[in-house]
Amino acid sequence: MGQSGSVVDALFANSRLAEVYDPLDPDRSDLDAYGAMVDQFGARRVVDLGCGTGTLACLLAGRGVSVVGVDPAAASLAVARRKPHAEKVRWVHGDARATAGLAADLVTMTGNVAQVFVTDDDWHTTLRAIRTALRTGGRLVFETRDPARRAWEGWTRAVT
Numbered sequence: 001m002g003q004s005g006s007v008v009d010a011l012f013a014n015s016r017l018a019e020v021y022d023p024l025d026p027d028r029s030d031l032d033a034y035g036a037m038v039d040q041f042g043a044r045r046v047v048d049l050g051c052g053t054g055t056l057a058c059l060l061a062g063r064g065v066s067v068v069g070v071d072p073a074a075a076s077l078a079v080a081r082r083k084p085h086a087e088k089v090r091w092v093h094g095d096a097r098a099t100a101g102l103a104a105d106l107v108t109m110t111g112n113v114a115q116v117f118v119t120d121d122d123w124h125t126t127l128r129a130i131r132t133a134l135r136t137g138g139r140l141v142f143e144t145r146d147p148a149r150r151a152w153e154g155w156t157r158a159v160t
């Protein structure tokens with residue numbers, strides 16, 4: 001992770017691509033589990049790290065949760081800012097290092113955010129920064145792929 005933030009994938013940083021992120025993946029039932037955890041933990045202050053186009057952040061804000069949405073891709077944040085309830089979210093252009101002192105009950109990393117941290121250094125930097133965003137007893141929840149399933153083998157069609 002560079003000092004200015006992260007190397008951001010073009011899909012999230014390019015405005016034309018950021019615009020099609022939601023239409024290409026309209027089923028966000030994957031976020032239901034995060035909504036349920038917010039309820040289960042009684043979280044009132046949430047940081048959505050790698051919020052992208054802000055679907056979860058806006059959803060939670062609409063439920064009265066105080067939300068900070070953080071992402072290094074400005075183009076994705078621009079999409080997020082146009083969604084219902086976006087005006088209730090605090091949007092931060094940056095990475096985990098921008099979250100210090102927020103005293104959050106919960107930090108979330110949804111979708112493939114965890115996959116952007118590919119070195120031990122990136123993970124250490126990110127986890128340390130997340131720790132500073134959480135109140136004592138606060139939680140980090142995220143999902144990640146299971147490399148043992150070798151999903152990538154089904155992504156590319158064989159060339160014959």
Ligand SMILES: C[S@@+](CC[C@H](N)C(=O)[O-])C[C@H]1O[C@@H](n2cnc3c(N)ncnc32)[C@H](O)[C@@H]1O
Nearest residue numbers: 006012050051052073095096110111112113116
């Ligand atoms: C697959 S998208 C997921 C977006 C959103 N969480 C969702 O579920 O739709 C991955 C996001 O991680 C962001 N990202 C890239 N590097 C990051 C970093 N160092 N810290 C936080 N987010 C990062 C990207 O800009 C992108 O928005």
